[in-house]
Amino acid sequence: MADEYSLSDVLERMYQNQLGLEAALMELTLHIEQQSFTEFGDNVRGALWAIGENAGHIKQGLATLRSKHL
Numbered sequence: 001m002a003d004e005y006s007l008s009d010v011l012e013r014m015y016q017n018q019l020g021l022e023a024a025l026m027e028l029t030l031h032i033e034q035q036s037f038t039e040f041g042d043n044v045r046g047a048l049w050a051i052g053e054n055a056g057h058i059k060q061g062l063a064t065l066r067s068k069h070l
Helices: 007-034 040-066
Strands: none
Touching: 007 040
16 A cells, blocks of 8 residues: 555656646647637747646656666
8 A cells, every 4th residue: 555655656646637737728728829819828838838848857757766666
């Protein structure tokens, strides 16, 4: 049961949540942009870019963490 809540598992779930939120925000952004709110869309796309950049670092960190626990 302790393995169920290991640090790498918790971080993996947080990473999956981040990807889900990123996808949901993109869907909302596309809808808002269709309503001609392009400035809002630009702002959200900037935030999504940062999320995407951080996702790569998180995934690499998770891989490193998991390899140390094998």
